[in-house]
Amino acid sequence: MVKSFRFGSFCTVFPVLLGIQSMLFAQITINQNDLNISFGQQFTEYNLSDSTATGIPVAPGTTGGPQNWVFDQSGYPNGELFQVTLVDPSGTPFQSDFPSADYAFQFTDSLEIFTYFQLTNSALLSLGFGVADPQNPMALVNNPPEVAVPFPTAMGVTWTNNFVFVISPAPGIEIRDSTSSVSVVDAWGTIDIPIGSFNCLRVRSDVTNINTTIIPGIPPIVETSNYIEYFWITNAGIPYSLANISSLEGETDPNFTLAEDVAFLVNTTTGIDDEAGELPATFDLGQNYPNPFNPSTTIEYRLSQRADITLTVYNLNGEQVAVLASGVQPAGTHRVVFQARNLPSGIYFYRLRTNSGVDLTKQMILLR
Numbered sequence: 529m530v531k532s533f534r535f536g537s538f539c540t541v542f543p544v545l546l547g548i549q550s551m552l553f554a555q556i557t558i559n560q561n562d563l564n565i566s567f568g569q570q571f572t573e574y575n576l577s578d579s580t581a582t583g584i585p586v587a588p589g590t591t592g593g594p595q596n597w598v599f600d601q602s603g604y605p606n607g608e609l610f611q612v613t614l615v616d617p618s619g620t621p622f623q624s625d626f627p628s629a630d631y632a633f634q635f636t637d638s639l640e641i642f643t644y645f646q647l648t649n650s651a652l653l654s655l656g657f658g659v660a661d662p663q664n665p666m667a668l669v670n671n672p673p674e675v676a677v678p679f680p681t682a683m684g685v686t687w688t689n690n691f692v693f694v695i696s697p698a699p700g701i702e703i704r705d706s707t708s709s710v711s712v713v714d715a716w717g718t719i720d721i722p723i724g725s726f727n728c729l730r731v732r733s734d735v736t737n738i739n740t741t742i743i744p745g746i747p748p749i750v751e752t753s754n755y756i757e758y759f760w761i762t763n764a765g766i767p768y769s770l771a772n773i774s775s776l777e778g779e780t781d782p783n784f785t786l787a788e789d790v791a792f793l794v795n796t797t798t799g800i801d802d803e804a805g806e807l808p809a810t811f812d813l814g815q816n817y818p819n820p821f822n823p824s825t826t827i828e829y830r831l832s833q834r835a836d837i838t839l840t841v842y843n844l845n846g847e848q849v850a851v852l853a854s855g856v857q858p859a860g861t862h863r864v865v866f867q868a869r870n871l872p873s874g875i876y877f878y879r880l881r882t883n884s885g886v887d888l889t890k891q892m893i894l895l896r
Contacts, residue, residue: 576607583786595717622658
């Protein structure tokens, strides 16, 4: 069955940031004043879901720290890229359903989906989400709001949630989706993802979801699912979870090695030119920095207009070794981090191509 919406399990929404670093690095304390919300900020998320019912191999690690977690596309092939934009809720189609929202995330795929959040002195609250289906738009409001993270939070902090949202897909039919969870900040260390390496905390959530369908004239249809979810947060100024994994249905072992879903960030962008404060005039591919590099380097590119792009890396034999970005992206300055941890020293080429015929290539050197 489809798991209920909650931050971290649907497109990994978890707009939490920043902490105060303690004497042990990555021992982050998160307070409400640590949030840094910038409307228009965009993210690219890589998402892989199990389609075989056999699970995706993962290594979530154990409790405590320090630990190191690695997520990259080469380790999780055949996933999909999603574009996410942080937006002002007052300009969204469901603003009247979430009047207390301070910000929202917009996901654009076959349908537009908006997730809504409220910031209070005691917690960041997930209010629910809206699906902008032209034929049947729906707002699904969490009652009561879900506690995404309490303030302050750090290693060892725990919290619980019990919330419900109700769907009425047709007259007389009601679907009640009830979720309960117990969450704990249970590990710390560093995480390596395509946009860089970060000090982080890991949050574990043990989730129970009960989905009840009520149709007049027949007994209620009840489906129950249980799973474990992990997500990683940082103090590096990114208003989004860095990565998350969800276990297979019915999993009870916190050290599980097979997942149903894996997601992590591969790109971020401000949507505007950082230096000039205006949109770039042309398509441009910058020189990676540092160069030479070991094992990671940043690649910046600029789009003068919205475009369907691919950014790929090749070795001297012309073999593709990485896809750093793919899909429709907005005009503006974009940056990605290329992690070459498993590649040998040598000369590599990175290539930016667009559906409008732009084709730019530059060279970089990996030195071990």
